[in-house]
Structure formats: C-alpha cells, structure tokens
Amino acid sequence: MSKFVIEGGTKLKGKVNIGGFKNAAVAIIPATLLCPGKCIIQNVPKIEDVNVFIDILKELGAVAEHIDDTSIYVDASQVNECYLKNGLSKKMRASYYLLGAGLGRFKKASSLLPGGCDIGDRPIDQHIKGFEALGATVDITPEGRVNVQADKLIGAKIYLDVVSVGATINIMLAAVYAEGRTIIENAAKEPHIVDTANFLNSMGADIKGAGTDVIRINGVKELTGCTYKVIPDQIEAGTYMIAAAATKGDIIIDDIIPKHLEPVTAKLKEMGVGIEEYGDSMRVFYDKELVPVNIQTLPYPGFPTDLQQPMTVLLSSVNGESTVVEGVSEDRFKYVNEIRKMGASVEYTKKQAWIKGNPELKGTVVQATDLRAGAALIIAGLIANGLTEITDIHHIDRGYEHIENKFMNLGAKIKRVVKEEELI
Ligand SMILES: CC(=O)N[C@H]1[C@@H](OP(=O)(O)OP(=O)(O)OC[C@H]2O[C@@H](n3ccc(=O)[nH]c3=O)[C@H](O)[C@@H]2O)O[C@H](CO)[C@@H](O)[C@@H]1O
Numbered sequence: 001m002s003k004f005v006i007e008g009g010t011k012l013k014g015k016v017n018i019g020g021f022k023n024a025a026v027a028i029i030p031a032t033l034l035c036p037g038k039c040i041i042q043n044v045p046k047i048e049d050v051n052v053f054i055d056i057l058k059e060l061g062a063v064a065e066h067i068d069d070t071s072i073y074v075d076a077s078q079v080n081e082c083y084l085k086n087g088l089s090k091k092m093r094a095s096y097y098l099l100g101a102g103l104g105r106f107k108k109a110s111s112l113l114p115g116g117c118d119i120g121d122r123p124i125d126q127h128i129k130g131f132e133a134l135g136a137t138v139d140i141t142p143e144g145r146v147n148v149q150a151d152k153l154i155g156a157k158i159y160l161d162v163v164s165v166g167a168t169i170n171i172m173l174a175a176v177y178a179e180g181r182t183i184i185e186n187a188a189k190e191p192h193i194v195d196t197a198n199f200l201n202s203m204g205a206d207i208k209g210a211g212t213d214v215i216r217i218n219g220v221k222e223l224t225g226c227t228y229k230v231i232p233d234q235i236e237a238g239t240y241m242i243a244a245a246a247t248k249g250d251i252i253i254d255d256i257i258p259k260h261l262e263p264v265t266a267k268l269k270e271m272g273v274g275i276e277e278y279g280d281s282m283r284v285f286y287d288k289e290l291v292p293v294n295i296q297t298l299p300y301p302g303f304p305t306d307l308q309q310p311m312t313v314l315l316s317s318v319n320g321e322s323t324v325v326e327g328v329s330e331d332r333f334k335y336v337n338e339i340r341k342m343g344a345s346v347e348y349t350k351k352q353a354w355i356k357g358n359p360e361l362k363g364t365v366v367q368a369t370d371l372r373a374g375a376a377l378i379i380a381g382l383i384a385n386g387l388t389e390i391t392d393i394h395h396i397d398r399g400y401e402h403i404e405n406k407f408m409n410l411g412a413k414i415k416r417v418v419k420e421e422e423l424i
C-alpha cells in the first residue's frame with residue numbers, strides 16, 4: 001500500500017490549476033449510456049473514479065477511452081443492456097447512476113449497491129422512490145444487487161423527502177425518455193446538477209430548472225452524441241483554498257468558477273483569510289491572524305459537506321473555539337480520531353464537532369479513512385511539526401488528480417512512497 005510522507009512547515013506559494021469536477025464527471029460519463037451516438041467529454045479529471053467508470057462502460061460493451069490527457073471518447077451504440085455483472089460498482093458511489101441511465105435507455109438495469117466514502121448511512125430510497133414514480137419496479141436482492149425495470153416510463157411529479165444530489169441526477173437520467181413531463185420538487189441545486197442537465201440538453205434532452213429546487217423534464221424520443229466540457233472541481237479548488245489559509249500561504253487558484261465557491265469564500269473571509277477574485281481564478285493569501293468561526297454544512301448553496309473535513313483541520317489550527325455542524329452527511333467526523341493523534345483538540349458526535357484551536361499540530365502516522373479525510377490529513381501534515389505519514393491514500397486517488405504534484409508545485413514537501421510490490 002502506498003503512503004504520503006509530508007514534512008510540515010512550508011507556506012504554500014505559486015499557482016495551481018484545477019481539474020474537472022469529479023462529481024460532475026462521474027454523472028456525465030454514465031449519462032453517455034443514454035445515447036447510441038458518440039460523445040466526447042472534455043476536462044475530465046485524472047482520478048481513479050473516472051478510470052473505474054471507463055472500465056464499467058467497457059464491461060457493458062461500450063467503446064470508452066482517453067483521447068487525450070483530459071478528454072474521453074464514449075460510443076455506447078453497441079451496448080444492449082445495462083447489467084453490470086461484476087463488483088466494479090462497489091468501488092465508488094456514483095455507480096448508482098448506471099441504474100438511472102440504464103432504466104432510461106433500456107427500461108432495465110442491474111448493478112450492485114454502490115460503494116464510496118464511509119461517511120455514515122447513505123441510503124438510496126429517494127432514487128428508488130423516483131424510479132417507482134416513473135413506473136419502474138425496483139428489487140434489491142439479499143446480496144445487494146439492485147434490479148430496476150419498467151414496461152414503460154411515464155413522467156410524474158416527484159417530491160424528494162431529503163435534498164439528494166444522487167437522487168436528483170438519477171431521476172433526471174431515468175426521465176429523459178419518459179412519456180410526458182417529470183417534475184422533481186425539492187431537487188438538489190449543486191453545480192453538478194446543472195452541469196449534468198446541460199450535458200443531457202446538449203444531447204437533445206429537454207430539461208429546465210436545474211439549479212433551482214424544481215426541475216422539469218419533458219421526455220424526448222431520441223438523444224444524439226455531443227462534445228461537452230465538464231465544469232471545474234469546486235471541491236478540489238476549496239481544498240487548495242483551505243490549504244493556503246492553513247499554511248499561511250499565498251496562492252493563485254486557476255481554472256475555476258468563483259461563484260461556485262461563494263460559501264467557502266465567505267467563511268474564509270470571515271476568518272480573516274485574504275481572497276481576491278478574478279474572472280476564472282482567485283488569489284488566496286494569509287493577511288492577518290485568523291479567528292475561529294462556526295460552520296454548518298448544508299446542501300448547495302450552503303457550505304459543502306465535502307469540505308467539512310479540510311475546514312475542521314484548518315479550524316483546529318486557529319486559536320479559539322469553533323463548532324462545526326454536519327447538516328448533510330450522516331456520520332462524517334470519524335477522521336477526527338486521526339487528527340487528534342496529531343494534537344488536535346476536537347470533541348465530536350455524529351452531527352457536531354467542538355474545536356479548541358491548537359496551532360501546534362505534530363506529525364505522526366495517520367490513516368486516510370475516506371477521500372476528503374485524506375485531503376484534510378494532507379493539510380494537517382503541511383502545518384504539523386515534523387513528519388506525517390498518511391496511509392490508505394487510495395481513497396485520495398479516487399477524487400484528487402496528481403495531488404502530491406500539485407502540492408509540490410506550491411512548495412509543499414510531500415512525496416508518495418510506493419511499496420515495492422506495487423511497482424512489479
Ligand atoms: C458522487 C457524488 O456526487 N457524491 C456526492 C453526493 O453524494 P450522494 O449522492 O450520496 O449524496 P446525497 O445528496 O444523495 O445524500 C445527502 C444525504 O441525504 C441522505 N439521502 C440521500 C439519498 C437518499 O435516497 N436518501 C437519503 O436519505 C443521505 O443519507 C445523505 O445523508 O452528494 C453528497 C452531498 O453533497 C456529497 O458529499 C458527495 O460527494
């Protein structure tokens with residue numbers, strides 16, 4: 001197993017380019033299954049979740065390959081059914097989109113329940129409720145295989161009991177060909193909902209209202225291939241913003257949409273972080289002593305749950321008391337045990353953390369328990385005294401492209417140590 005070794009104490013300086021958004025790419029790539037034409041998806045991040053999706057599409061009979069560093073080509077014309085036999089779907093969360101895309105195109109799909117970050121209970125009842133409202137039957141076997149099928153899909157009004165990113169996108173995928181109009185109420189509003197809807201519309205779908213809490217989908221008869229560019233990853237960008245603040249650095253973050261980062265920018269400014277926004281870039285710099293703040297994660301446009309862990313590390317290094325309330329994920333504070341090993345003073349329940357800031361973190365061996373916990377531990381390592389070793393970094397590779405190179409370019413002392421057996 002590989003690990004990161006970090007020598008703390010460097011203020012980040014320089015420029016970092018942000019890649020395509022993981023959570024948009026992993027919705028758009030399976031959405032290509034909806035269409036028998038050829039699609040080119042650009043600005044695709046170089047992350048493990050994308051590699052797994054390429055393997056899944058090939059397994060299903062599609063042509064799916066990189067045509068350059070950040071673009072992939074998909075031709076799903078030879079795919080006849082969306083039945084994923086193997087366990088690839090367990091390797092990530094977004095494999096649940098195979099169900100919506102398969103149901104949409106073939107009126108039938110089957111896949112094992114998804115994997116993804118261990119951040120508490122992550123049911124898919126709202127996805128199922130949406131599929132059923134469109135006329136599908138859904139069956140989950142004792143082994144965890146989800147089978148969905150319908151004779152016919154008919155548009156319906158679906159009110160989501162909880163604001164769910166996955167359910168909103170999955171229902172859009174299933175409804176693009178449904179007869180008549182589908183209305184999703186209490187829909188999620190995240191930028192990747194809009195990006196996926198824009199992609200589907202580029203293929204010929206008729207979706208309006210994405211980005212608001214009411215999405216209307218008028219069923220269409222056919223979709224055609226298209227070329228589409230994925231939006232920048234605001235969670236990757238937010239991670240570098242928080243890292244710059246934590247290390248008292250001064251960096252430029254390029255290739256972003258600053259508007260998507262507003263909840264993060266507002267909180268960091270409240271802490272005293274210097275932020276200057278330009279068209280598609282931003283300067284983040286240490287300006288004055290940082291002050292503690294309270295945050296609550298919420299669905300967009302609230303503070304993103306996917307940055308809760310990096311933010312908790314930042315707040316643990318700032319003198320004074322802060323609280324962090326987790327309003328989206330069911331149990332996303334487990335990594336706190338790891339940052340406590342580094343000297344952070346944090347108490348927590350499943351829903352809230354109470355932080356007594358301590359600027360003197362110390363390096364030690366810690367485990368990346370999930371993707372963003374891993375990023376948070378890198379930030380902790382960058383500000384800690386001495387050496388930090390982070391194990392289980394495969395979680396980080398699921399969602400951050402070239403993370404050690406990007407941090408090294410900003411002056412960080414971080415290296416990936418690959419165990420010999422992996423080199424063979
Ligand atoms: C691949 C992807 O895009 N992952 C993101 C997606 O995950 P994911 O799609 O799993 O997140 P959801 O928005 O669906 O879930 C949010 C909350 O709603 C609950 N819920 C969700 C669905 C459901 O059917 N029933 C239910 O109760 C979940 O338990 C969770 O606590 O959005 C999350 C919230 O922004 C992010 O943390 C993830 O990075």
Ligand SMILES: C=C(OP(=O)(O)O)C(=O)O
Nearest residue numbers: 093094116117306371372
């Ligand atoms: C929770 C996350 O990912 P996933 O939903 O893919 O597990 C994340 O990106 O922070």
